[in-house]
Amino acid sequence: MQREITPRRESEFRPVQREREGFSDLLRQLADETASLVRQEVNLARLEMKETASAFGKDAVRLGIATGLVAAGALALTACLILVVGNLLDGAYWAGALIVGAVLLLIGGLMARSAVKDMKRIDIKPEETIETLGEDKRWLQREARDFRRAAMS
Numbered sequence: 001m002q003r004e005i006t007p008r009r010e011s012e013f014r015p016v017q018r019e020r021e022g023f024s025d026l027l028r029q030l031a032d033e034t035a036s037l038v039r040q041e042v043n044l045a046r047l048e049m050k051e052t053a054s055a056f057g058k059d060a061v062r063l064g065i066a067t068g069l070v071a072a073g074a075l076a077l078t079a080c081l082i083l084v085v086g087n088l089l090d091g092a093y094w095a096g097a098l099i100v101g102a103v104l105l106l107i108g109g110l111m112a113r114s115a116v117k118d119m120k121r122i123d124i125k126p127e128e129t130i131e132t133l134g135e136d137k138r139w140l141q142r143e144a145r146d147f148r149r150a151a152m153s
Helices: 014-090 094-121 127-152
Strands: none
Touching: 014 094, 014 127
């Protein structure tokens, strides 16, 4: 013979069901807020990386121009060397090539040094994202602690 257990009063089970509904609402809200937070952090990281790439791009262009000038200077010095050897035999065409080559190498070298120096100053870490991730971690820890307290009481 089975015996049914019925509550003395129907209201005895209502608070438990309300707590379960409140609990699932809290979980749903936490999941929604966490997803939103992750999306915001990804967008922030993307924006910071875009800014960093833009700064590197500008310096890379300068470095490319400097490299072109250095290459032109090296070609001029090579031509100068050829002319010096040729001049040993007859003429003075080497002086012009030597001056132009030296000036181009000097300008290119200075530009390259400046561009590399500027590139070293750029911080590639997404500082804001790292900072907000730390804040988010602390926020999530507080939420979890508050959630545990609410679930225990």
